[in-house]
Amino acid sequence: xxxxxxxxxxxxxxxxxxxxxxxxxxxxxxxxxxxxxxxxxxxxxxxxxxxxxxxxxxxxxxxxxxxxxxxxxxxxxxxxxxxxxxxxxxxxxxxxxxxxxxxxxxxxxxxxxxxxxxxxxxxxxxxxxxxxxxxxxxxxxxxxxxxxxxxxxxxxxxxxxxxxxxxxxxxxxxxxxxxxxxxxxxxxxxxxxxxxxxxxxxxxxxxxxxxxxxxxxxxxxxxxxxxxxxxxxxxx
Amino acid sequence: xxxxxxxxxxxxxxxxxxxxxxxxxxxxxxxxxxxxxxxxxxxxxxxxxxxxxxxxxxxxxxxxxxxxxxxxxxxxxxxxxxxxxxxxxxxxxxxxxxxxxxxxxxxxxxxxxxxxxxxxxxxxxxxxxxxxxxxxxxxxxxxxxxxxxxxxxxxxxxxxxxxxxxxxxxxxxxxxxxxxxxxxxxxxxxxxxxxxxxxxxxxxxxxxxxxxxxxxxxxxxxxxxxxxxxxxxxxxxxxxxxxxxxxxxxxxxxxxxxxxxxxxxxxxxxxxxxxxxxxxxxxxxxxxxxxxxxxxxxxxxxxxxxxxxxxxxxxxxxxxxxxxxxxxxxxxxxxxxxxxxxxxxxxxxxxxxxxxxxxxxxxxxxxxxxxxxxxxx
Numbered sequence: 001x002x003x004x005x006x007x008x009x010x011x012x013x014x015x016x017x018x019x020x021x022x023x024x025x026x027x028x029x030x031x032x033x034x035x036x037x038x039x040x041x042x043x044x045x046x047x048x049x050x051x052x053x054x055x056x057x058x059x060x061x062x063x064x065x066x067x068x069x070x071x072x073x074x075x076x077x078x079x080x081x082x083x084x085x086x087x088x089x090x091x092x093x094x095x096x097x098x099x100x101x102x103x104x105x106x107x108x109x110x111x112x113x114x115x116x117x118x119x120x121x122x123x124x125x126x127x128x129x130x131x132x133x134x135x136x137x138x139x140x141x142x143x144x145x146x147x148x149x150x151x152x153x154x155x156x157x158x159x160x161x162x163x164x165x166x167x168x169x170x171x172x173x174x175x176x177x178x179x180x181x182x183x184x185x186x187x188x189x190x191x192x193x194x195x196x197x198x199x200x201x202x203x204x205x206x207x208x209x210x211x212x213x214x215x216x217x218x219x220x221x222x223x224x225x226x227x228x229x230x231x232x233x234x235x236x
Numbered sequence: 237x238x239x240x241x242x243x244x245x246x247x248x249x250x251x252x253x254x255x256x257x258x259x260x261x262x263x264x265x266x267x268x269x270x271x272x273x274x275x276x277x278x279x280x281x282x283x284x285x286x287x288x289x290x291x292x293x294x295x296x297x298x299x300x301x302x303x304x305x306x307x308x309x310x311x312x313x314x315x316x317x318x319x320x321x322x323x324x325x326x327x328x329x330x331x332x333x334x335x336x337x338x339x340x341x342x343x344x345x346x347x348x349x350x351x352x353x354x355x356x357x358x359x360x361x362x363x364x365x366x367x368x369x370x371x372x373x374x375x376x377x378x379x380x381x382x383x384x385x386x387x388x389x390x391x392x393x394x395x396x397x398x399x400x401x402x403x404x405x406x407x408x409x410x411x412x413x414x415x416x417x418x419x420x421x422x423x424x425x426x427x428x429x430x431x432x433x434x435x436x437x438x439x440x441x442x443x444x445x446x447x448x449x450x451x452x453x454x455x456x457x458x459x460x461x462x463x464x465x466x467x468x469x470x471x472x473x474x475x476x477x478x479x480x481x482x483x484x485x486x487x488x489x490x491x492x493x494x495x496x497x498x499x500x501x502x503x504x505x506x507x508x509x510x511x512x513x514x515x516x517x518x519x520x521x522x523x524x525x526x527x528x529x530x531x532x533x534x535x536x537x538x539x540x541x542x543x544x545x546x547x548x549x550x551x552x553x554x555x556x557x558x559x560x561x562x563x564x565x566x567x568x569x570x571x572x573x574x575x576x577x578x579x580x581x582x583x584x585x586x587x588x589x590x591x592x593x594x595x596x597x598x599x600x601x602x603x604x605x606x607x608x609x610x611x612x613x
Contacts, residue, residue: 048609056523056608077527084525091612095520099250100243109524111239156524 003164003196004030004053009062011048011219022048024219026062030164035190035197037210044216046200047168053198054166055083067163084112088157088195090167094149096141096156102128103137106155113160127155131185147178154185158195165189167199171206183209240530244537248545251510255542258506262546262588263553265495265502270554270584272492275565277580278572279485282410282474287443288320290450291473292436292457295464301328305465307419307431312460313438318449320441323352324433326422328396339379339393340571341415343422343433346372352439353406353416361387361402370421373398376412377405378562378573396422410571413564438467474570481565481572496587499543503595507539511599518603519611532604539596540589547588551581 011023022045030036030053038046051057052064055071064071067086074082083089096105103124110120128134131151133144141149150170157165167186171179187209189195201207215222248255292313294303310322326343346367349356359377365387366372375385380403385391390399398417406412420431440449450467457465468476475482511518518531526534555576565572 051609054523056612077529080522080525080527080530082525083523087523087525089523091520095516097243097517097520099246104242104246108243108521111243112525112530117239160525 001032002029003032003067005065007063009052009064010060011052012060022219026221028214028221030196030198032196033194035211037207037213038198038200038216039207039213040216045219046216049216050166050168050198050200054087054089055079084109084160086163088160088162088165090153090157090165090170092169092172094153096149096152098141101138101140102133102144102152105152106159109156109160123159127159131155146174147181150174150182151185158189164196164198167197169201170199171203179206240534244534244541248538248541254506254509258502258542259546259549261502262499262543263549265499266547266550266584266588267554269492269495270551270580272488273583274558274574274576274580275485275488275572277577278574282478282570282572283471287446287469288440289470290438290440290446290467291470292438292453292465292467293473295466303434304432305436307433309457309461310436312456313436313453316449316452316456318440318442318445320439321352323348323437324419325435325437326419327434328422339415340413341396341417341422343417343419345419349416355408356404356406358402359405361400366401369399369401370418371398372401372417374402374404374416375400376414377403378412378564379415381562410573413571413573477570496591499591500595503539503543503591506542507535507596507599510538511535511603515606515611518606519608522608528604532600535600535603536593536596539600540592543588543592543595547585551584554584555581
């Protein structure tokens with residue numbers, strides 16, 4: 001069953017009087033429980049597509065429905081509330097709040113949900129334990145390594161039990177071992193918890209963790225293939 | 237909103253030096269503003285004196301020492317319809333010009349004083365001791381505190397030597413800056429062949445008729461003694477006495493406004509810097525689901541917290557200073573007390589909150605309205 005339905009989606013940015021088309025008449029569906037990797041050269045529109053799915057940007061034309069909600073029709077405030085409930089966003093550069101501890105960073109999105117303090121605490125402890133950082137709950141981002149920061153960021157993204165997780169080059173700033181650990185964590189979220197994941201990456205190795213690969217070039221889809229097929233292709 | 241307070245607090249504390257400097261600057265300026273407001277409040281209290289009191293002063297005399305009205309005029313004034321009581325007062329000041337520690341003697345009939353000043357409450361000493369000695373004095377509490385005076389002590393100011401018989405508290409405007417002593421002591425009847433007062437304080441039956449009674453008093457004294465007098469409501473008398481200071485105090489009001497303006501700029505500068513440093517952070521918050529109004533209120537909360545912290549410090553410092561160094565600005569017997577009132581404290585705190593709101597509104601609005609994708613880049 002499709003969780004994300006995209007029809008004839010276009011996005012045009014304006015730079016002064018100049019119009020820069022980023023996405024052109026794009027159609028795509030992502031089923032619930034899928035792990036999709038978006039690949040493509042710089043400027044191909046993959047991050048724009050991810051931002052549109054996450055509801056932090058708006059399409060110029062076309063329809064984008066996530067979980068049945070037509071995002072283009074939601075007001076700014078309603079879209080924010082929708083994001084709080086349905087989206088977990090993982091950034092390349094973690095983007096943790098520097099003045100908050102790991103615990104407080106993970107708790108931040110829960111402040112927007114109708115949860116008691118005790119419920120928030122329990123949820124935060126569960127996800128910090130899941131990413132192996134419960135013992136670092138009172139550490140500030142500056143006291144954590146890059147990999148640990150990214151794990152806190154992943155915990156922050158999943159703590160609200162969102163409908164969809166989106167990740168923008170989540171391993172782009174990590175060394176190989178840490179990147180592997182992060183990808184393994186994302187795979188676990190998909191395999192064991194059934195989380196739908198859409199991930200932008202430049203890295204074929206990272207893309208191989210996904211179940212489906214979607215390639216963009218110049219704002220249009222050029223291929224969509226199961227990752228298992230792609231792995232065979234890479235081996236051959 | 238309360239659950240977001242730790243985030244607001246940590247952001248303020250997270251930029252310790254910037255926040256501390258802004259709080260310190262706000263505190264200093266609020267201190268100055270409240271000090272000026274205390275002066276203004278003192279003046280307002282003087283000029284809002286009771287409407288049922290008139291002051292009879294010798295006409296065309298502009299200093300207490302030059303107004304010489306024989307005490308027996310009191311009998312004629314008492315006979316004017318509408319007059320309830322008359323108190324001859326001899327004013328002696330230790331400094332005819334503005335001073336922050338002026339001592340003002342009011343020479344009165346000691347037998348009349350308890351009746352016309354029922355609001356005097358002795359906090360030390362007793363009435364009997366005051367009435368028993370010609371050189372006895374009842375000292376206002378603020379004077380006693382400033383000068384360290386206690387019952388039994390003798391002191392000399394402006395050529396007048398008195399012994400403290402008691403210390404009084406009063407809710408009368410500026411009255412705690414006055415030293416009451418015997419009229420005979422100050423008016424020196426031997427030298428003047430008659431006991432003289434500087435002024436007569438007249439209480440009227442009907443405050444609505446005060447102006448008419450004042451005109452009748454002037455007419456009666458003129459008719460009977462051929463001496464021109466100028467009778468005014470007490471607050472008008474004080475306003476005339478403090479005329480020189482009114483302009484000065486009016487200037488300080490502008491100084492206060494400038495302080496408020498500088499505080500707004502100071503806090504706004506700090507909030508703008510904080511907002512500019514955290515463009516990406518605000519975009520992240522919005523990505524997590526924080527709405528624009530929520531980001532706006534968080535930024536505004538930071539602005540108000542910084543401003544309020546400065547306001548609390550500045551207000552506390554001003555109150556502590558005014559309690560530590562009670563000050564009075566006096567001229568011609570009228571005194572302006574610099575007093576820390578609950579209203580002063582309230583206005584300091586409310587103003588600091590308002591400053592936080594005004595200073596933070598624009599940067600907070602910009603933070604709440606920023607495009608997420610643009611900000612993340």
